[in-house]
Amino acid sequence: MLRFLKPYPNSRPAYTLIQNHLVDCRQISNQTLNEPAQPCVKTSIPGPKTLELLKELNSLQQAGSVQLFADYDKSFGNYFVDADGNEFLDAFTQISSVPVGYNHPHLLKAFEDDHNLKALINRPALGVFPSMDWPEKLKAVLLSVAPKGLSCVSTMMCGSCSNENAYKAAFMRYRTKERGGKLDFTLAEMNSCMLNMPPGAPKMSIMSFEGSFHGRTFGALSTTRSKPIHKLDCPAFDWPVAPFPRYKYPLSEHERENHLEDKRCIEQVEDLIEKQKKAGNPVAGIIVEPIQSEGGDHEASPEFFQKLQNICKAKGVALIIDEVQTGGGPTGKMWCHEHFNLPSPPEIVTFSKKMLTGGFYCNADFKAPHPYRIFNTWMGDPGKLILLERVLEVVKQENLLSLVCATGKVLKEGLHTLEKEFPNIINSVRGRGTFLAFNANSSQIRDKINNNLKSNGVLGGACGETAIRLRPALIFAPKHAEIYLTALRKTLKQL
Template sequence: MASSLISRRFALSLQTNLWLSAPGCRYVSKAAPKTQLEYDYDGPSMKTSVPGPRSQALTKQLGEIQNNLPFKPEMDSVTLVRSTSSVTMRRAEGTTWWTWTTTACWMSTLRSRPSQLSTLVNRPALGILPPENFPDKLTESLLSVSPSGMTRVQTMACGSCSNENAYKAMFIWYRNKERGHNMPSDEDVSTCMINKAPGCPDLSILSFNGGFHGRTMGCLATTHSKAIHKLDVPSFDWPMAPFPRLQYPLEEFTRENAQEEARCLEETEDVIVKWRQKGNPVAGIVIEPIQAEGGDNHASPDFFKGLRNIARKHGCAFHVDEVQTGGGATGKYWAHEHWGMDDPADIVSFSKKLLTGGYYHKDELQADKPYRIFNTWMGDPSKNLLLAEVLNVIRRENLLEEVTRSGKALLNGLYDLQAQYPGILSRARGQGTFCAIDICDDATRNSILLKARDKGVLLGGCGDRSIRFRPALIFKEYHVHIFLNIFNDVLAEHK
């Protein structure tokens, strides 16, 4: 039953299909060892031009009901998922895509057992009336993969509300420290009702250039990836520090990258001091282990260790945002595990691949009164059922080890293509299958994305001119080689 959550394996008949027979220079790639196949899958199937007429009609219909501006009709935008596969998508025209953009979610199903029906059909208000089995289900799912040093988890609905409430938890913790954990004063209580200090204190969250933490009001103040997210929306006066801009390949620029990270750490500490002096002290620091939306920007474990020490030194909570990186794509459940730290964070937020939102936190960041961290739903217990089954499959099939193997093959293949097309590609980088490569300019990137789409492969962009690769955890090495051949065909058309 759990195996239906994640599709098994692709058939190797892909190379005989029409979509792989387009003329062009082929990437020289040795097929990986073949494994027993449990069901047939014959690859992307392009039934119409993109967008197809059915998709255009459905997109228009939906646009008359709600905002559909984020949709991309050229991507055949209306999805009908008829498969349990997390690597393919069935579109409205009957087209089947091979998707390399699965960071955002799992597409999974669960055959309901009688004992699960109540959870699946009821959605309780978890903050006040959680179901009887909720503690057990949290233990089976989220707490079974909790980050080092954390035994508490607060569920939420999405990534933005996870970060928003994590920020609130950091502010509450910071003010309780300042009061010596005494009760709020009458002045605190009265002034907070009119948005004035000291009840609404002048505190801040420090974030990093290029970071993305969500689109709600507090999160937007810490998001610095694209102007479209922030334009016309008022923001808090909160500080921003530089994120390292590393040179690749890393082994050739060890000294330069160490200097760059040292510069960023020094500037970060200077910003914290400056904001305290101006009367707006930093209560917490938020950072992604890999800046995904901002361009797949990496930093070394030493950088994050240094940042953790700065947070301790200045009494700031340290919040690691794993909304995009959590869930196994880097070869570990949490990208920050690659830092090798026993005490990596005070708060770790999650969503997307974890199916539910929320954040792990240390005991001292537990809210001290009811309704301080609260909303109607505070998550959805049915998602914990799904997550528990997904985690069972990951463990049983050793998928994190699979990610490490296929990620190495993918990154090595990107290095080879980068050498073959130096005028187009640069800065190949990645951890596990969480990989990216830069394109020479934005126009070329958009053309490559469209041509890959026309061959049945969905890729995504990030940053100013990067393409990011987010294959499912079940991708094998031979899937990587098949993809590299397709990607080479696309690049050959731009040579």
């Protein structure tokens, strides 16, 4: 087997034919040139070494979620190598969190720099003793890609705690407004909050949508509505939930129904805000994913989001856009909500995964009014910003957002071809960029496709009841799309 492809010679043609598309070779990332030519599966999946490690790990913790053990020394670019030496084309990338593939040379060099290494090993409590270059770093890295109109940023550890703290910011802003901008508290507020009672711990809510996923910490979990398994046995806030559109596909053939579906959902959002207010549990914020991800890759139209924002503005509710999974480029734009042409910026945008550090952007009104209120010991990690800086350099240098668009086009057209070829097995191809998904006609078939894809050399992801989602790295090129589609066709034929 040809293990490593030689870099293209300088005389390579400017265009190559992939899936009947003329693809500009300059759009094939440098990082993919030294990868295996294709997947190589040598054992049953999971292989013997993986099973042995699973047994060992299971004796120490609940390891039922572990799919494979990785060999991160050998994984490279879009290829994940497991403990048994199997080489998979990775279209799932650690639940969508590897921006530029494994062992990218530019990232590997990050800590050769002595200053960077010291930033890594002297991990500060960022809220109290940040390094002297921290403000500049935030500006140069995170604010350089900030959603338009959002000038403040706080770093956090993960997606859940980014949302958790965004909710706190929304509540604090809501109460500050109610106090007419006054920043001091009454004695009754100070005493009652210690008993978890109003007025200090007031009744207020964050609205989320059916099928949404916003994380597993307590506040975030109260807004997560994707699967019972995440929520069972944990007390939750009494917060409202609205329907999120469920579209019929293909979109072009169901415009009228889908438009009515938007209307139905928006009306309920409006109703619920009023009901909550009357019940004395007002909505301070609405959190929404630009594409519902864990819940099944449900998309909504730009018009839906524009109307949602109008309602939020009219009712004084903060619009919090959860870009934990969609942010960082996989939809072909840095932030998925940029596809929606919103009349004004959202109040808060949360991120993590491909951004490598968690955190949230907000406008200055949502900056915590006092110190130690949006806070924890680490508040992120400067090492992650050093890596993110390099990721953003690669994204720019290699023009990866346009690669995402080119690859996404090949993938989506290929998936449409397959849904026509196997209409009794898959349907509802959807998504933006390489952030794509399709449904199987039952959960069992979906699980079978996802498992068998592995045996055919591809790591993919499942979400919702019946969906398979694609979450490749930004360096996934049309040639990888071709390998993915070939493996999927083989998998569907084998069913």
